[in-house]
Amino acid sequence: MTTRRQFIKHTALASTLGISTSDLLASGTKPIPTAADDPIIGHNGYRYKVDKNWAKISVNTTPLFNCHEMVKDSRGRLIMLGDNTRNNILIFDKSGKLLDSWGTAYPGGHGLTLAHEGGDDVLFIVDCGWYQDRMGRWNKQAGQIVKTDLNGRILFTIGHPRTIGIYKDNEPFMPTETAIGPNDDIYVADGYGSDYIIQYNSKGEYIRHFGGHHNSNPEHNLQNAHGVAIDYRDRNNPTLLCTSREENCFKVFTLDGKFLRRIDLPGMYVCRPVIAGQSVYAGVCWSKDKAGNRNANSGFVTILDAENKVVSCPGGEAPVYKNGVLQSTLQAEVPVFQHGHDVCVDEDENLYVCQWNASYTPPVKLTRV
Numbered sequence: 001m002t003t004r005r006q007f008i009k010h011t012a013l014a015s016t017l018g019i020s021t022s023d024l025l026a027s028g029t030k031p032i033p034t035a036a037d038d039p040i041i042g043h044n045g046y047r048y049k050v051d052k053n054w055a056k057i058s059v060n061t062t063p064l065f066n067c068h069e070m071v072k073d074s075r076g077r078l079i080m081l082g083d084n085t086r087n088n089i090l091i092f093d094k095s096g097k098l099l100d101s102w103g104t105a106y107p108g109g110h111g112l113t114l115a116h117e118g119g120d121d122v123l124f125i126v127d128c129g130w131y132q133d134r135m136g137r138w139n140k141q142a143g144q145i146v147k148t149d150l151n152g153r154i155l156f157t158i159g160h161p162r163t164i165g166i167y168k169d170n171e172p173f174m175p176t177e178t179a180i181g182p183n184d185d186i187y188v189a190d191g192y193g194s195d196y197i198i199q200y201n202s203k204g205e206y207i208r209h210f211g212g213h214h215n216s217n218p219e220h221n222l223q224n225a226h227g228v229a230i231d232y233r234d235r236n237n238p239t240l241l242c243t244s245r246e247e248n249c250f251k252v253f254t255l256d257g258k259f260l261r262r263i264d265l266p267g268m269y270v271c272r273p274v275i276a277g278q279s280v281y282a283g284v285c286w287s288k289d290k291a292g293n294r295n296a297n298s299g300f301v302t303i304l305d306a307e308n309k310v311v312s313c314p315g316g317e318a319p320v321y322k323n324g325v326l327q328s329t330l331q332a333e334v335p336v337f338q339h340g341h342d343v344c345v346d347e348d349e350n351l352y353v354c355q356w357n358a359s360y361t362p363p364v365k366l367t368r369v
Contacts, residue, residue, distance in 0.1 A: 040369060041336055043319065046303050046312035048351060048366035050336055054096040055362035062087050062101060065132050067354035067363050069112040069272070070344035073121045073150060078344060078352060080363060081112035083131055089152065094346060096365070102152040107131035108143065111177040111227075111272075115184070122155065123148050124178040128192050143174045145188055158188065158204045166209060167194065177272050179228045181255055182238055189242065189272075191226040197242060197257065210257035211242065220259045223247050227272020227282075230255075233306060241273045241280070250280075263308045267328035268316075269294065270302065276345035278306035283340030285356060287316065287331050298331040299340035301353060301366070314351075314366060315340070337364070 039050045057064075063084055070080045077099060078092040088103025103109070103125075111126030129143035145158040161167045176191030184202035198209040211222040223246035231241045231252070239260065240253040250263040250273055269286040282302050289295040300315030310319040313329055315336040320327045331337075338358040343351050351366040 042314040043312040046314070047369050048314050049369050051365040051367060054365035055092065056096045057090070057098050057362055059360070062090060062098060064360045064362060066356045067341070068110050068356065069342040070352050070354050070363060071112055071114040072344055072346060073114060074116070079112065079114070079123070080354065081109045081125060083107060083109045108141070111175065113178045113180060115180040121150055123150065124180070124186070126175050126178055128176050129174045130192055143193065145175060145178060156204055158200060161198060164206055166198065166206060177227045179230050179240070181230055187228050187240065189225045189228040191224055191243070195222040195225045197225060197228055197240070199257065208257055210253065217259070219262065222251065229273045229275055231275055233275065233278055243270055243272055245269050245271070264326065265302065265310065266326055267330060268302055271341050274343050274345060280304040280308065281343040281345060281351065283342050283353060284316065285339045285341060288328060290330065297335065297338045299337045299355070300331055301340050301343055301351065
C-alpha cells in the first residue's frame with residue numbers, strides 16, 4: 001500500500017524523470033535512483049563524491065558559455081578557460097572561491113596548457129575559431145595559439161600555418177589543443193580543422209606535421225584530433241598521446257611523429273588525455289546508445305591505469321572487458337554529466353570536470369572517496 005507521502009514523492013520523481021506515476025509505482029516500492037540519492041560515482045577504487053555547486057560564482061558577474069579546460073598552476077590555483085569573452089579565464093582556489101578573472105579576446109577559447117619557463121608558469125591558450133555569440137549563434141573565424149603569462153600578458157602567438165606554406169588554401173585550421181615537449185617544443189592539435197599534429201620549436205618555428213587524413217596506413221590518420229599530451233609515464237621514453245575522437249581512441253606517436261599503437265575506447269568520444277601519476281583521465285563528450293548511435297547529453301569521465309586499461313568511468317557504466325577487449329561503454333542510467341570536455345586532477349586526486357554544451361554550468365568537483 002502506498003501512503004500519501006510516498007505517492008507525492010513518487011509523483012514528483014516521475015515528473016522529474018519524464019515518466020508516468022503509474023509506471024513508477026508499477027516498478028515496485030523502490031523509487032528509481034537519482035544522482036541525489038547516490039552521490040558517489042565511479043568504479044574499482046576510483047570513486048568520487050559529486051559536488052555540482054563547487055564553483056562559487058554568479059551568472060551576473062561571471063557568466064559562462066562553455067567550460068572547456070582547466071589546469072593547476074604551481075601555486076595550486078585552478079585556472080579555467082571558457083569561451084565567454086566577458087571572462088575567458090577564471091582562476092579558483094580549491095574551495096571553489098573565484099580569485100581572479102581576465103580575458104576578453106578568445107571567443108573560441110578551447111585549449112589550455114600550462115608550462116614552466118625559467119621558474120615561471122606560462123599558459124598556451126588555443127582559440128579554435130568556432131564560437132557562440134551572445135545570441136546563441138555559432139560562427140567561425142581563424143584559429144590561433146597564444147602564449148601568455150598568468151596575468152594574460154601576451155608573449156607570442158602562432159597563427160594560420162598557411163602563412164608559412166604548411167597548409168594549402170583549402171585546408172582549414174581550427175586548432176583545439178597544445179602540448180609542450182621535454183625540450184619545450186610545441187605540439188598543436190588541429191582537431192576541428194585538418195587533423196594534423198603540428199610541431200614547432202619553443203620559439204614557434206615550424207618543425208614538422210603528421211596525422212591528417214591521407215596516410216597510406218590509415219592507422220596514422222587522425223579523425224577529430226581533439227587533444228594531445230606528452231606521456232612521461234615511461235621517463236626514459238616519453239611519447240605523444242593523441243585523441244582521435246571520431247574513432248573512439250587515443251593514438252600513440254613518438255615525439256617526432258611516428259605512429260606506435262592505438263588505445264581503443266569503444267563507445268567513448270573522448271577529449272584530451274590528462275596524465276596524472278600513472279593514470280590517464282579524459283572527459284567523454286558523447287557516448288553511444290545501445291543501438292550504437294552517438295547520443296547527445298551522454299558524457300561522463302573515463303580513467304585508464306598504467307597499462308592503459310579502463311578502470312573507472314565516473315558518470316558512466318562500469319567498464320567491461322571480454323577476452324581482454326573493452327566493450328562499448330555507455331553513460332550511466334542516471335546521468336551526472338552532459339558533455340564531459342576536460343578533467344583537472346589536484347594533488348589529492350580530486351577531479352574537476354569542465355563541460356561543453358551543459359546549460360552554462362561551471363566545473364563539477366569530484367572528491368575522491
